[in-house]
Amino acid sequence: MSTSIVDRPRTSIWPAVSMAEALAAVTDSVQPIMTKCISTGVIRPGMILAEDVLSRVTIPAVPTSVKDGYAVISSEGIRDRVVIAASTAGAPASSIIVTSGTCARVSTGAAIPAGADAVIMVEHTHVVERTKTEELKIGFSQPAKPNQDIRPAGYDMQIGQLVLEKHCVIGSAEVGILVASGQRSVQVYRKPKVCVLSTGNELVDWMTEDVSEDRIRDTNRPQLMALLNACGFKAIDGGMVGDTREHLIESIKVAFKYSNVIVMSGGVSMGEKDLVKSVLEHEFNFKIHFGRVFMKPGLPSTFATGTYESNDTRYVFALPGNPVSSWVSCQLLAVPALRKMAGHANYFQTVIKVKLAESIDLDIRPEYRRAWYTQTLPQSDEYGPYAICTAIDQPSSTLLNTKGANLLLRLPPRASIPEGMLEKGAIVDALVIGAI
């Protein structure tokens, strides 16, 4: 398909959808992908459960002592008792029977012998009779209530109990719970494979030493790959693509050999070399769900789906070339989609309320401004939390305004506020995009 430059549309054919519409289109299109069975022994933090986990065991299996002390019959008060045996953690106590006037020495976690209904801890006892090496009779300074310091069977976990839910993100706590449940293996979600590629005739690889004046280093690819890797996905390097239909078609085909998701940047606006949308629509027969989003930065952000060489749905996030635009729109559109595919139930970034550390003139578009989180401002004891913008002006070409940003301020469009600006101290929503 080819058209002359003189015939190109003079206004975009793509309506600028709202962010809410864009997010709905993305998250409605993607579903968690396949699952795999994994041995409990190799489960790792970051994996996501694809099934509910029920306990196969009761913990403790029998009543056990909560203290190091003596298992007694509580109704016998503080009378002296003959020590008949010792029950230690890990050793069966089945042969021991505590009867009137006797007690059994128990350690924390040891089974309570039959006949006993309470434990008196060692600090509340003294030796009455002994040999050189063994306790014969023990005296008690405090009585015990029935069931005192006894952990009943099933107190910590019961057979059949739901201990971890589907979509649970495994962390160190969950590793312990899973192992305790006695399950030998579990279903987890597979992570989507995502390929990152950059488009543009002007690009040279980031390793290039001398870059001529008409060229620029491809910063989007390493930056987006780093972002996706930091979010827990293995980004595949799809390389750089020239601005021709043939080159785009070939590179997209190669990327689909290795991945079901492509995150690409550049070539989605109104320029004569901006061919990506047309290639996806006409060469691959993909559905373009949206070709522009009313947001700053990232206006020409594009999302397309379709099939290629199999019945599996493929997803393409064709993001604007401007470096800040691609980085922000990847966080806003591609990351939640990948998180949903990977099985996360909460796939959107956490949103918190922050106070502005300075006044901001609002843009005509809803803006996602880069900012740093701080509890208090310098020379101020007023509690925030505050957001300090990484720069007052934040052009979408200036990578430096992404430096260290752990918040994206979600600012309303100018028309929604009569003054067209937000004063210092105004409270706004912020998406958390890094450790705070």
Ligand SMILES: Nc1nc2c(c(=O)[nH]1)N[C@H]1C(S)=C(S)[C@@H](COP(=O)(O)OP(=O)(O)OC[C@H]3O[C@@H](n4cnc5c(N)ncnc54)[C@H](O)[C@@H]3O)O[C@H]1N2
């Ligand atoms: N007539 C119009 N022009 C533009 C519009 C518009 O609505 N009408 N939108 C502007 C907006 S907003 C954006 S954002 C950009 C995005 O355009 P493209 O996606 O087509 O991006 P390119 O033209 O390919 O590149 C834009 C800019 O970014 C540099 N770039 C591209 N790729 C990389 C890379 N991998 N690493 C570093 N830098 C990259 C490229 O050299 C350009 O300077 O369009 C506006 N124009």
Ligand code: MOO
């Ligand atoms: O939408 Mo563009 O990303 O502002 O420069």
